[in-house]
Amino acid sequence: MGAGTVGSVLLERLSDPRSLPVQVCLVANSRWRCFDASGLDPRDALAQIQRARAGAGGGETGVAAGVHRHPGSGELPACFGPGDIVVDATASESLAAWHPRWLHRGLHVVTANKLGIGGPLLRHQRIRRQVEQGGHYGDAATVGAGLPLLRCVRELRAGGDRVQALAGVLSGTLAWLFDGYDGSAPFSERVREAVARGYAEPDPRVDLSGEDVRRKLLILARASGHALDGADVQVESLLTPALERAADAAAADAALASMDASLSRRAREAAAHGKVLRFVARFEVGTARIGLEALPPVHPLAQGGACDNRVAIWSCRYAERPLVIQGPGAGAAVTAAALLDDIRRACA
Template sequence: MSAVVATAAIARAGDAAVGAAPDIEDAKPRADIVLLGVGTVGRAVLTRLSALADVADLRLRALANTRTRLQSADAIDPVAAIERLRDGEAADLQRSIAVLGAQDAVPRVVVDATASADVAACHALWLRQGLHVVTANKLAIGGVAANERAVRAAARAGATVYGDSATVGAGLPLLRSVRALRAGGDRILSLAGVVSGSLGWLFATFDGTRPFSACLREAHARGFTEPDARADLSGEDMRRKLLILVRAAGFALEPDDVTVESLVPEALRDRAAAPTDADWERCDEPLQRRLDSARRHGRVLRPVIRFDDHGRARAGLETLDRDDPLAQSRGCDNRVAIRSTRYATRPLLIEGPGAGAEVTAAALLDDVLSIAASAPKHRSA
């Protein structure tokens, strides 16, 4: 299958090339920000926020984790934020948000770098209150369709923006491309892709020379998986990403419409404690058999999401021909093939880094910058 390829770099360069370069001082974008979550992604947001100081006036007004919060009537220095947060006040989500106030002089943006269901449940409320929300958290729009519709309706009611670029592909132009195709009158026919950076790395690395559980230990040591790898191997993250993509393509799927293959052994699925390294050895024999079978036919194993032209949706491990575009993914890269009425015979293939704190942070702040740039400009003094 041949494909039209669009890399992240090409797509972003194309976006940047539109229009003449503005006068930096006159057009310097401004926004007030509350950052929720200071794990690896949140810390990368702080690092990038500091680096953007010369091109944007993005004021960090508050940051919080599950234990403490730090807020200021003025701006918090991103470089010192983590150290100051250690001596912050007790966590209080709504008080952290309230620091943004009710002013409309500059855009007010909540950046959700958590994986919290409680935080995701507040997205619609904040949007209705006039706060923009930028998120890497998939729970608000990757679950039941009613929640996703509530978020979109709240954004319309509040005249606000819901920045979701980081929810799929860590900032690759996946959602933007799907929406642009539809806006241009195109119809999405099918979608298929490798969208899990952790599973993509695992099955590109798992070549039979060592057990799958050994590859999983390495992935964990490199920080590619969650502390409890069931979050990666259950297929639920892939389901959420598929739902977000398919809904952007105009199809109202529910979670139960997606067939999900879990790679977590049944005995480990409902345990309260995270599985140990020895527990994951249960995966070795069945996955080795699948790998051997694929190799006998000259094929490879890859974790794939798929929505076909009959409306069927699936997330799980697939056996692919070696020359399949989705089989070419390396490391934590993501690849998504989009077939539409425009790209009916040769799918549009979008590829590039699809996991990692730095690229996810960049996607979050790209959405913030887009919101800030669309607001009325303020001339510097």
């Protein structure tokens, strides 16, 4: 499910017969799907649904045999059953709502979509229950694009440790935007460059609102054993009222300059105290907040390469100095690799 930036790289990798002993039977974007119970060539299927999507005005005339309208829901052909794997490489809320149902049917779920375990708490709990009963839920791509973050938190817990606090730079896009930003050049220009380089979403408000980071913090805190709900996280959005009001991506682009003055002031104030700005997510029992912080450049969360994710974990074992995990936490290649790893684990 999902043949966009991440899904298409994954399908490319799956078309290499040496990659994994799996057969791809269904490939879908939001409007079309290609299905063959006896197996598809992933690269051909991708090309066919992309062609159908590009010409998707009318009905099914002109689309290749085997390509059909996709209902957009998680309803699967009846031949899918226990042991089969559904990969969710979308950001779709309606598909995320299907994660517990797929698990209940005995399917394995592998996901880059954060809205499953990072969505409503009840959904997260239903998924965890299914996993406790033996279901496989591969979620390494949801936070840190496959960095061993969730795995590490779960292994600490399994070893009897207790995670007491977490702090991190969880958005590769926001990490890039604030890396080297000192307030001298307009922030809006950096945002436009991030969009042009493909680091930010075409409508950068998705990144600037902090909503994506909220989901990631929820996933990490929940994996640490804390039943946090979305409303428990206080988010300082970077969006100005003008950006919030903008009706579409073009209007948002026109309103980007409304961020410049206040961010430039904050960066200059930080620099005057020898600090740099970072967009940080923090959780400790009782509080969770996300927003801009001024940090000394030697702080672990202020370091690393431009798009790197950085997470510090304090636990009983790591009480005085945190365990720090850092590395590239965005991009289609590392995310698709994380999905492949989870598919491999589901096959094991």
